[in-house]
Amino acid sequence: MALVNTLGHDLRSPLTAVRGAATLLLQALDEIPPEKVRDLLGMIDRRVIEMSDRIEDIIAVCHLDAGDLSVYMEPVEVGVIVRRASDPDRAWTRPVEAGAVPAGLVVEADLERSVQVLRALISNAIRYSPAGPPVRLDVQAADGAVDFQVSDGGPGIEPELRDHIFERLTHGEDGGPGLGLYLARGLAHAMGGEVAVDGSSAGGSRFSFRLRQSG
Numbered sequence: 001m002a003l004v005n006t007l008g009h010d011l012r013s014p015l016t017a018v019r020g021a022a023t024l025l026l027q028a029l030d031e032i033p034p035e036k037v038r039d040l041l042g043m044i045d046r047r048v049i050e051m052s053d054r055i056e057d058i059i060a061v062c063h064l065d066a067g068d069l070s071v072y073m074e075p076v077e078v079g080v081i082v083r084r085a086s087d088p089d090r091a092w093t094r095p096v097e098a099g100a101v102p103a104g105l106v107v108e109a110d111l112e113r114s115v116q117v118l119r120a121l122i123s124n125a126i127r128y129s130p131a132g133p134p135v136r137l138d139v140q141a142a143d144g145a146v147d148f149q150v151s152d153g154g155p156g157i158e159p160e161l162r163d164h165i166f167e168r169l170t171h172g173e174d175g176g177p178g179l180g181l182y183l184a185r186g187l188a189h190a191m192g193g194e195v196a197v198d199g200s201s202a203g204g205s206r207f208s209f210r211l212r213q214s215g
Contacts, residue, residue: 014047014054049090053119060116061179064186071110071190075214078105078139078146085118085148086137095134096122105139107146107211113187114211117195120180121150121207129154129204141213148209157197157205165197184209 021040025032032040063069079101086098107114118137125135129152136151157165166185181195184207188195193211 014050018044018047018051046090056116057120057179057183060113060187061183064183064190069186069190071113071187073108073110073191075106076109076111076114078107078141078148079103081107081109081111081114081118081148082137082139084111084115085122090119092122092126092135094126094131096126097134097136099136099138101139102141105141105146106214108214109191109193109211113191114209117184117187117209118148118150120184121195121209124180124184125150125152125154125205125207128152144213145210146213148211149206150209151204151206153204155204166195 021044025037025040029037060069082098082101086096088096122135122137129135133153136149138149138151140147140149166181185195188209188211191211193209195207195209197205197207
């Protein structure tokens with residue numbers, strides 16, 4: 001039942017937006033300027049992608065809980081992961097800025113799962129930090145590992161709460177149940193990696209997703 005409630009909570013907002021736009025197009029298509037029609041169709045497309053992502057997250061959580069999550073490990077270019085995760089065409093409600101990635105940097109990873117982890121961290125940063133400042137995605141490589149760092153300008157997280165936020169179905173400040181951070185840590189562990197959080201030097205929080213370098 002908890003997963004059903006979570007799915008309903010996470011899909012209600014994009015479904016409402018899609019229905020509203022579709023209703024407007026159906027009722028007043030001949031009266032809407034072509035550029036507005038294009039904007040509405042683009043919004044519908046982005047919201048459908050968002051719903052698809054949420055469904056994939058729920059499916060992945062089910063596999064995590066059942067202990068049968070599959071990962072396909074291979075050498076993956078870090079730049080590909082960063083570009084896929086920070087795609088500006090997605091339905092982000094604020095800018096997501098990606099820092100430069102060293103050329104030729106490669107990790108052992110499942111590409112799709114790695115992107116899923118970073119999108120969960122980005123979505124969490126957007127959800128729990130104030131509107132305005134962009135969310136940052138940066139990369140640091142050291143000691144045979146690569147850290148993907150997602151930083152926000154939010155209020156930060158007390159040290160004693162930093163492990164608790166990764167628990168399954170932890171309730172956020174908006175009262176909604178969340179699976180994003182639980183999923184991110186579970187997927188990272190499945191790839192032999194780790195997800196952690198600490199304070200950001202610019203204030204707010206910095207989530208780190210660590211994977212082993214390839215080669």
